[in-house]
Amino acid sequence: xxxxxxxxxxxxxxxxxxxxxxxxxxxxxxxxxxxxxxxxxxxxxxxxxxxxxxxxxxxxxxxxxxxxxxxxxxxxxxxxxxxxxxxxxxxxxxxxxxxxxxxxxxxxxxxxxxxxxxxxxxxxxxxxxxxxxxxxxxxxxxxxxxxxxxxxxxxxxxxxxxxxxxxxxxxxxxxxxxxxxxxxxxxxxxxxx
Numbered sequence: 001x002x003x004x005x006x007x008x009x010x011x012x013x014x015x016x017x018x019x020x021x022x023x024x025x026x027x028x029x030x031x032x033x034x035x036x037x038x039x040x041x042x043x044x045x046x047x048x049x050x051x052x053x054x055x056x057x058x059x060x061x062x063x064x065x066x067x068x069x070x071x072x073x074x075x076x077x078x079x080x081x082x083x084x085x086x087x088x089x090x091x092x093x094x095x096x097x098x099x100x101x102x103x104x105x106x107x108x109x110x111x112x113x114x115x116x117x118x119x120x121x122x123x124x125x126x127x128x129x130x131x132x133x134x135x136x137x138x139x140x141x142x143x144x145x146x147x148x149x150x151x152x153x154x155x156x157x158x159x160x161x162x163x164x165x166x167x168x169x170x171x172x173x174x175x176x177x178x179x180x181x182x183x184x185x186x187x188x189x190x191x192x193x
Contacts, residue, residue: 014052156183
């Protein structure tokens with residue numbers, strides 16, 4: 001696995017030699033970042049279930065101003081830190097070594113919203129729904145300032161993952177990109193009437 005473009009272009013990234021993480025394939029990562037290229041310069045990027053950190057590192061390499069990584073596996077979090085140091089992108093990054101809900105709770109103090117929130121949870125576990133339910137609850141009670149109507153939420157999931165509950169949580173799908181074995185769902189908050 002490598003950084004595809006930007007300041008750290010072609011640099012190899014470490015991965016965890018375990019079935020606990022599933023790195024996004026380079027060609028799928030390239031397609032994703034081609035879609036996002038206009039949104040990346042100067043953005044704040046949040047990488048949930050970060051694994052090796054490859055997605056957030058790609059965002060930093062392509063001009064993101066800041067990236068936060070949330071990963072509960074201590075070995076994977078160490079790999080993220082190593083990859084950030086190797087690519088010399090660590091000055092604009094922060095790694096939270098915790099589960100995603102605790103990580104999101106820790107981000108409540110953030111007054112500036114993230115421009116892009118990417119999540120790649122283990123497939124078929126329902127974790128993406130738990131995250132979206134948590135965000136919806138926090139937004140409704142006014143304690144979530146790190147996601148707003150402009151935040152692009154991207155979920156990587158298996159092809160059979162359903163998202164028919166999004167409307168009831170206050171989200172809408174803005175784009176879907178399907179690949180052979182998985183999909184990227186692009187979501188934003190529904191506009192208030």
